[in-house]
Amino acid sequence: MADKNFPLSGWSSAAIHAGHEQDPNSSHITPIYATSTFVFDTAEEGMERFASLDKEKVYSRWGNPTFKECEQKIAALEAFGLSDENGQPLELKALLHASGQAAMATLFFSTLKAGDKVLSHHSLYGGTYELLHKVLANSGIEPIIEDLHDLEKAEEWLQKDDSIKLIHIETPANPTIRCVDIEALTQIAKRYGKLVSVDNTFATPYLQQPFAYGVDFVFHSTTKFLNGHGSAIGGVLIGKDIHFMKTTAWKWHALLGGNANPFDAYLLTQGIKTLELRMERHCHNAMEVAQFLDGHPNIEHVNYTGLHQHPDYYISAKQMRHPGPMMSFELKGGLEAGKQFINRLKMCTRAVSLGTVDTLLSHPASMSHAGLSRENRLLFGITDGLIRMSVGIENVQDIIADLDQALRG
Structure with a gap:
């Protein structure tokens, strides 16, 4: 000891x-x-x-x-x-x-x-x-x-x-x-x-x-x-x-x-005991995934504080070691596009919650925030096509490939 x-x-x-x-x-x-x-x-x-x-x-x-x-x-x-x-x-x-x-x-x-x-x-x-x-x-x-x-x-x-x-x-x-x-x-x-x-x-x-x-x-x-x-x-x-x-x-x-x-x-x-090792990989993967999504034609916008256009980019940089493993992104096409995207995933996991070693994706409007009125959801920035993503520690090329095929349909 x-x-x-x-x-x-x-x-x-x-x-x-x-x-x-x-x-x-x-x-x-x-x-x-x-x-x-x-x-x-x-x-x-x-x-x-x-x-x-x-x-x-x-x-x-x-x-x-x-x-x-x-x-x-x-x-x-x-x-x-x-x-x-x-x-x-x-x-x-x-x-x-x-x-x-x-x-x-x-x-x-x-x-x-x-x-x-x-x-x-x-x-x-x-x-x-x-x-x-x-x-x-x-x-x-x-x-x-x-x-x-x-x-x-x-x-x-x-x-x-x-x-x-x-x-x-x-x-x-x-x-x-x-x-x-x-x-x-x-x-x-x-x-x-x-x-x-x-x-x-x-x-x-x-x-x-x-x-x-x-x-x-x-x-x-x-x-x-x-x-x-x-x-x-x-x-x-x-x-x-x-x-x-x-x-x-x-x-x-x-x-x-x-x-x-x-x-x-x-x-x-x-x-x-393995938190630092896991977070380093989570964070590395998340930055690459965010940059990929930011340039994708079927994405309206990406919420990730590691991207300069995020409104809280500087606040995050001031008080966090790294922007972190969590992000969300808005699909073009709203509610129906969100459901179709979730259904097309082949490797990434369809689940609520976050923070596991595998990549988790959920559709807040129909899942975690379904109990809120649409008016309140929109007030909070939870739009119909919003996808929440907890980036895992898999090979990042595999994560991106799965996201890309699900986005293209």
Whole structure:
């Protein structure tokens, strides 16, 4: 086992070694602790575990050693190379959940109460949009949707409505790949004493570290690139207020019942170890695919921040290591062209979700965002012919060849 005092200078080193503790039975890999509860040798030991803020060995809805390594690893990667206000290495606390939606629920309910408002933007993941409007709204928490690329509008809202307690952003956003300036928006939020949370699912901590810009929380659907193989559902909430995360956030997490399970946590831990290698190939392929699509006669336009014409090209370049593996593109021909394109694919995978080693394509208007009205979809930039693409790590020539034959029909 790596010495905890050895300074890790490489990102992949942290992805492999951070959070790992030697198993008492000398297992190389952290075991799957498939147990619902944990035994106490004495009444005093039980009392100590219940009193502790780290409830790792009480009951697996509260915590579990398999969860712990995964949580510590993700927190270490989001904090990698960052310092706190005192110049010390940044410390973060992560809470692993059964799904991204469960982690999102913990974020919102631990930071907001009836009468509060949350400010967010257009082009959100459909599940986030529905959680805001169908669950939070019914709980007396009002969502405000604004164009947060317009920083003046964002500040106007904060000036006129003190009920706004949280600003939640998704950058890059799903599925238009729009980016929000994390640093600029966070600076405005802090002037008014507001919390900021960032959905970092599309970027991963390898491409983007929102805590570098002063945000309070980062969220991931770990189902996606962190796991990398489509083998397990999961979500994680990371915060820099350690006490809050171990008390208020943990309490909501435990009471809502959105705990992870040991097997999915194990799969996630193994997936994270290869994240840098996978993301490098994902990103390389995505740039080539975007350039191919940008010149294709059957494509209206491509949403990819690595292309100079993308409206958020410079924002992405400022806060991301690389534009990333996600893109969307508009087909000439609308809804029918979108369905025909999806049906013609021969190698690439027809599926919702993203972040797996194979290339995934979906048609948001008829799939992930079908629950939204057409009016709202268009407001969010989700047009009838829009295709979302998660570029995989296959040979890039094969990806391009499949896309080309599907586009030509």
